[in-house]
Amino acid sequence: MPSLLLVEDDPSIRMAIEIALTRQGHQVATAATGEEALEMWQSQRPELVVLDVMLPGIDGFEICRRIRRTDQVPIILLTARSDDIDVVVGLESGADDYVVKPVQPRVLDARIRAVLRRHGNGGPDAGDTAVFGDLVVDRAAMTVTRAGEPISLTPTELKLLVELSRRPGQALSRQQLLRLVWDHDYLGDSRLVDACVQRLRAKVELVPSEPQLIRTVRGIGYRLDPPR
Structure with a gap:
């Protein structure tokens, strides 16, 4: 309970x-x-x-x-x-x-x-480990580290990063992310996505104002890019 x-x-x-x-x-x-x-x-x-x-x-x-x-x-x-x-x-x-x-x-x-x-969320279907430079997303353990140091994320921030990491380089619309992360079965409110992305960038980007990992795809949504 x-x-x-x-x-x-x-x-x-x-x-x-x-x-x-x-x-x-x-x-x-x-x-x-x-x-x-x-x-x-x-x-x-x-x-x-x-x-x-x-x-x-x-x-x-x-x-x-x-x-x-x-x-x-x-x-x-x-x-x-x-x-x-x-x-x-x-x-x-x-x-x-x-x-x-x-x-x-x-x-x-x-x-x-x-x-x-x-x-x-976790368990056997959570996936494997995704590495983006020194950022490591362990989808089985549901943990995130940078240079070996743990990053503290809320459940929603973690779920968002995990879903983006499953599809590196692929643009996901806000509507897709609402369904994947928030379980909303309607178009919903894009502010949920935008605010969560902003908080997530503040924790995983080296320079949050100039994101190199979580990219904005204008008119669509977001994608997670490997570091160049």
Whole structure:
């Protein structure tokens, strides 16, 4: 039973989501403020955090940033508007996905399970080892190293790099990446892909502003190139 931390300040929404997720088989702890959320994250170490953006005290963006300093636990944002700048800021802060309010429990449960699958992905079908200069992507162990030093990636960042590494030199559209990485069965939101690529470049590129590995293919998406 996956352990989740639900952070939502509205009591009625918090209770409704908690009941729905519990019925879906999740173990849910709840917090109403940013300060309480950080305390519970540190003491309980949940497998996933469902995080409202607008909170009293410390907001969801800052919580996300603080967690990401030391922990790669999956984070799903709850946001009031899909076209809000909050989505972009949240994704750039390190969130793995987002769900728009009012929350549909089945949608949230599907997103949670998809992120947890990425977090636990590995096993015999994960593939082999891909080498890009001093960057090594071990698809069996689901680890990434540069010059022998491990690189800490979130489950979504790791899944994105693994999928790109399976097809070196091949351009993958944002729609393809949404299906492969996020398990979205619709065209979805390209901001998920773009924000994750930006975070991934910051970790694997020597000069993130001048990427040599993860290339943008204008009008299409991205490809992973071997170093020249």
